[in-house]
Amino acid sequence: MAKKNLNIGIVGYGFMGRTHANGYHNAAKFFDTPLVPVLKAACGRDATKLKAYADNWGFESTETDWRKLIKRADIDAIDIVTPNDSHAEIAIAAARAGKMVLCEKPLALNGAQGEEMVREIEKAGVPNTVWYNYRRVPAVTLAKQIIDSGKLGQIFHYRANFLQDWTISAELPQGGAGLWRLDAKAAGSGVTGDLLAHCIDTALWLNGSIVDVSAMTETFIKERKHTLTGKMQAVKIDDAAIFHGHFANGSLALFESTRYARGHKALYTLEINGANASIRWDLHDLHRLQFFDHSDEGIVRGWRSIHVSDGDQPYMKNWWVPGLQIGYAESFTHQVADFLKAAAAGKSLPPTFRDALETQYVCDAVLKSAKTKKWEKVKAVGKAKPAAKKAKK
Numbered sequence: 321m322a323k324k325n326l327n328i329g330i331v332g333y334g335f336m337g338r339t340h341a342n343g344y345h346n347a348a349k350f351f352d353t354p355l356v357p358v359l360k361a362a363c364g365r366d367a368t369k370l371k372a373y374a375d376n377w378g379f380e381s382t383e384t385d386w387r388k389l390i391k392r393a394d395i396d397a398i399d400i401v402t403p404n405d406s407h408a409e410i411a412i413a414a415a416r417a418g419k420m421v422l423c424e425k426p427l428a429l430n431g432a433q434g435e436e437m438v439r440e441i442e443k444a445g446v447p448n449t450v451w452y453n454y455r456r457v458p459a460v461t462l463a464k465q466i467i468d469s470g471k472l473g474q475i476f477h478y479r480a481n482f483l484q485d486w487t488i489s490a491e492l493p494q495g496g497a498g499l500w501r502l503d504a505k506a507a508g509s510g511v512t513g514d515l516l517a518h519c520i521d522t523a524l525w526l527n528g529s530i531v532d533v534s535a536m537t538e539t540f541i542k543e544r545k546h547t548l549t550g551k552m553q554a555v556k557i558d559d560a561a562i563f564h565g566h567f568a569n570g571s572l573a574l575f576e577s578t579r580y581a582r583g584h585k586a587l588y589t590l591e592i593n594g595a596n597a598s599i600r601w602d603l604h605d606l607h608r609l610q611f612f613d614h615s616d617e618g619i620v621r622g623w624r625s626i627h628v629s630d631g632d633q634p635y636m637k638n639w640w641v642p643g644l645q646i647g648y649a650e651s652f653t654h655q656v657a658d659f660l661k662a663a664a665a666g667k668s669l670p671p672t673f674r675d676a677l678e679t680q681y682v683c684d685a686v687l688k689s690a691k692t693k694k695w696e697k698v699k700a701v702g703k704a705k706p707a708a709k710k711a712k713k
């Protein structure tokens with residue numbers, strides 16, 4: 321029997337537009353999904369760039385106005401890969417039009433805006449997900465399985481870093497395509513929403529809620545030329561953010577993110593220490609999971625480096641043969657494949673908008689604590705409403 325299609329309309333065509341399009345291309349080829357994604361339409365304001373993107377990835381049509389896109393009857397799901405300041409407006413309008421919504425991270429500019437998005441998407445009852453893609457790197461998914469099996473015992477510490485170095489030059493402007501991440505109006509915050517948010521999402525998933533934080537942030541370059549105005553303007557984003565805090569399970573949190581760690585391009589590392597065992601993961605070596613088990617016999621006890629490429633390990637039986645690894649791009653393919661399964665059943669895929677709101681609340685508390693120089697409580701996210709029921713007919 322022919323599989324049903326899921327018609328995708330994507331808004332935006334930058335770096336994330338490429339990762340997602342690649343994911344849509346591959347998901348139903350490598351995974352047995354109940355729906356097959358069809359690249360129906362790509363949308364963006366620059367018609368020339370849009371056409372190049374759409375032609376390259378094989379989108380059937382283009383739109384230069386996202387409002388037109390969400391009105392189209394032939395679109396089932398809207399994928400938002402625009403700068404952060406447009407996520408809310410597009411997502412809410414799409415949900416009200418009955419479309420499924422896949423939204424790039426961070427969900428919103430701040431918690432208050434995220435709350436409105438959660439309210440609207442749950443009212444509409446449409447399947448949704450937020451692209452915190454690192455959950456679906458097989459080694460990270462394996463970490464989740466090991467933690468959930470109880471092998472680590474009581475958890476004492478969770479620490480994570482996300483280090484980059486691409487904004488060190490004072491000559492780098494802020495704002496506009498490619499550099500909107502440096503413009504607080506478009507991004508909401510700096511590394512907190514961009515990088516720390518990834519660390520927080522994974523941590524909430526692996527180790528549960530964070531209840532309070534004490535943070536500091538720094539803006540090293542105070543003024544940058546704005547690409548859109550041509551003028552020197554104050555930099556309002558955080559260039560670096562550091563916090564410590566408490567998880568609800570009693571373990572301690574230690575997090576750092578920066579774009580000023582010379583030599584580090586995208587060094588996302590996490591480590592979790594339990595009474596019986598520890599786990600460590602590093603994005604630069606993403607197909608490996610480091611595991612230390614104290615119950616190993618003394619003479620061979622030590623850190624094992626698990627090459628996550630075997631058929632027993634998450635997602636890997638759908639790829640090549642044991643021993644051959646996959647990479648960053650496939651985390652998006654996995655998210656598409658999982659979303660297709662969830663959507664066919666009328667469900668949202670974690671991290672849902674509500675899950676991503678919890679990350680947003682931690683980010684808010686970090687930014688607030690850096691200002692007040694006090695410990696700040698993280699707002700609690702209530703329980704999700706009953707699951708979305710709009711399955712693809």
Ligand code: SOE
Pocket residue numbers: 484514515518586
């Ligand atoms: C920033 O450089 C960035 O591209 C983030 O926006 C992504 O979310 C992260 O995965 C890699 O770094």
